[in-house]
Amino acid sequence: MKDVIIGIDAGTSVIKSVAFDTNGVQLAMASMPNVYDTLEGGGVEQDMNLTWRKTAETLRALGGKVSGLAERTAGIAVTGQGDGTWLVGRDGEPVGGGLLWLDARAGEIVRAARQDPADRRRYELTGTGLNACQQGGQLQWLRRAEPERIEAAAAAFHCKDWLYHKLTGRIATDPSEGTLTFGDYRTLTYSDEVVSLLGLDDERRLMPEIVNGLERHDALGADAAGQTGLLAGTPVVLGYIDIVCTALGAGLYDRTADVGCSIVGSTGMHMRLARSVEAVTLDERASGYTIAMPVPGTYAQLQSNMAATLNIDWVLRLARDVLSIAGSEPGHGELMRALDRWVTTAEPGTALYQPYISEAGERGPFVDAAARAGFVGLSTRHGFADLARAVVEGLAFAGRDCYAAMGELPEEIRLTGGAARSPSLRRVFGAATHARMRTGSRQEAGAAGAAMIAAVRLGVYPSMEACCDAWVTPLLGEAEPCDETLARTYDRLFPAFVEAHQVLRPVWRSMAGRGTANGQGA
Helix, strand or coil, rough: CCEEEEEECCCCEEEEEEEEEHHHHHEEEEEEEEEEECCCCEEEECCHHHHHHHHHHHHHHHHHHHHHHCHHEEEEEECCCCEEEEECCCCCCEEECCCCCCCCCCCCHHHHHHCCHHHHHHHHCCCCCCCCCCCHHHHHHHHHHCCCHHHHEEEEEHHHHHHHHHHCCCCCCCCHHHCEEEEEECCCEECHEEEEEEEECHHHHCCCCEECCCCCEEEECCHHHHHHHHCHHHEEECCCCCHHHHHHHHHHCCCCCCCEEEEEECCEEEEEEEEEEECCCCCCCCEEEECCCCCCECCCEEHHHHHHHHHHHHHHHHHHHHHHHHCCCHHHHHHHHHHHHHHHCCCCCCCCCCCCCCCEEEEEEECCCCCCCEEECCCCCCCCCHHCCCCCCCHHCCCCCHHCCCCCCCEEEEECCHHHHHHHHHHHHHHCCCCCEEEECCHHHHHHHHHHHHHCCCCCCCCCHHHHHHHHHHHHHCCCCCCCCHHHHHHHHHHHHHHHHHHHHHHHHHHCCCCCCCCCCC
């Protein structure tokens, strides 16, 4: 009986393979940590072959957890970390490491391009603001700095495209990543005009065929079958970009309500659903993403903070460092519980925090590779609990800033990601955005979203709507209402939050020029 669908979600730090039954019930999960290399000048690359081997290991490990997995698997679907540039040669082997979305080496190229009036036309076609995470800037940087890699390459993949290639031998990308940098969001095809505006006419040969996983799949190859323990010929579906799959699994697509979805993980992803081309709202600052959803005619409009829980990790690391001097070694779970206590006991809104702690700067709703974190308004009366609360409030204000760039604030936000388990964060986030907060019990939303695409493609469900009714809706929890009193406090503070990052931008640029923003310059 073919009653299992496997979803692969290859993240930056962790690769997961998850088995679901055809009703959407998670049966088992196997994961492997992954690593990346930080290079001089802001480079961040990942070993492509190692990423494949670890993915294969998770699939083999999954077979040890689900009885008869190989014979029971109806299909495999793959998603993974978005953006980045993973080059392969004519022999199908990697050409160097895969440039990740964290790679900031194209920052100056992108900054110059965004100042060109022609970039507005590119934005109107793609619906996506140019930033250093994407292939548009990264290919330009590679051509200038390492032209031999471009010459040796036959295709430019993203992470999931590379894994799909290893699973099936197919050179392809999906409609979401295929068009967000190089395409027209209206037609979901490559745009030669966009490619020319980016100055990449010679690199057009590297762009893979766009394959929609709702319409076509390929078979698991014999070599991949041997490495994964699955059966050759098993259908393999190319999923959409991980953020879309996560949003799908977390409940962004809802036929009955206008909801948003925020992924509060290492990065912050804030999305609203556009139900038609006409419903897409383009930002005057040419920021954000417009990404095809695996539902015909619909889009996820996305603004993305470069750093979300990275800020929380930082403030908890400070606490751990101080406590370790006194001989205490609290674990992450204990520190997260302490964070909730600090946020609950501290007075709201006594300081502002700019949550731009990533060395790659910020990309939503403004793009600035030099952006950095900082507190505004500190005095001697502030203690550590006030700093911790300001960090959480800064994440919430950044989320509101992103939603405001996409139109009206949603009445309800489906919250997912590791920090969504924090009651204090949910309360603060809800008050800052005036939205009801709703979380679900789905543990692996990204893998589930990919598997849902396979479930529709393979005919297990007649439509994505029917699949959502079975896989998503039953797992949504009760909505938590907005704290209106706290919301009024945040309404008064939010304009100051926006003004702070506007006036700080020349300071960030000056610090980057002196080599102090990230230790290397920007």
